[in-house]
Amino acid sequence: MQIAIAGLWRDRAGRFAPVKAAGVALALYPAAVLLLRALAGDLGSRPITEAIHDVGDWTVRFFLLSLTVTPARAWLDMPKLIPLRRVFGVTTACYAGLHLLLYGADQGWNLATIASEIVLRFYLTIGFVALLALGALAVTSTDGWQRRLRHRWKQLHRLVWPIGVLGLFHYFLQAKSNVAAAAFHTGLFYALVLWRLAPRRWQSKAVALLPITALAGLATAATEFAWYGLATKINPWRVLAANLDVFYSLRPAPQVLVTGLVLSGVIGLRRWYRARRVVPVVAGGG
């Protein structure tokens, strides 16, 4: 047990791994804040509902973070980041499990009601399927399972993409008529999918983030338009037009674009700073 816990902040050789430790601290932070808010009676009049929403949000955030590790390694040229993929992936599954537990608590632990609700309510059914798949990926994320499953491991772990679709659809369905947050997270997911589809030589280029996030922004606006047109009585054209009104408030599509702009700026600056710090090797010096 002690060894398993120490594995949270150590690398394969047993050395302290600061990046991994920081990832674990980040993973625990939202749960600690939620616990403190609960103890302080700061979760409003429906504390369990508030907790379900909070934990659901963090499930999606850690899910997206886990998918961002590979691009971040390419942009920052930092192979040390790779263990974070597993840390954030397992964290996603844990938060999804906690989300289900809180839902169970909200239903008074009546297992028959919980089961029938999950079967009968479509948004819960897809959430449940996503949760089971996340659990399977978390359990098989170890080196042992990777060795045992060989090439099938990669195939199994490609399930992250359909899991993302299910989780985000669950997010939209429960949000009903205000899908801004769901649309923004979906836009980030689109950007991550587009990054994977981009030619390999582009993947480490900061500037490639601009067309990627521009396309992801367009796809976000189209998704929102389709959602409001098909699932609500709100005029989708007004929502679409609001994307251009960037001085009033930023809609999800421009938010995705701004995220890409900021990220490419940060990566570009870091590269420029690192290039300046490299001491030129003078041929034949000394």
Ligand code: HEM
């Ligand atoms: C058995 C599995 C699941 C159950 C029973 C469940 C249940 C719920 C419920 C009851 C809500 C609140 C709905 C409302 O208040 O009207 C909710 C919201 C949410 N769920 Fe789930 N869920 C499950 C799985 C998942 C998974 C796998 C994810 C993410 C990948 C997820 C992400 C979310 C998000 C983001 C919200 C909205 C949070 C917000 O409004 O801020 N859920 N879920």
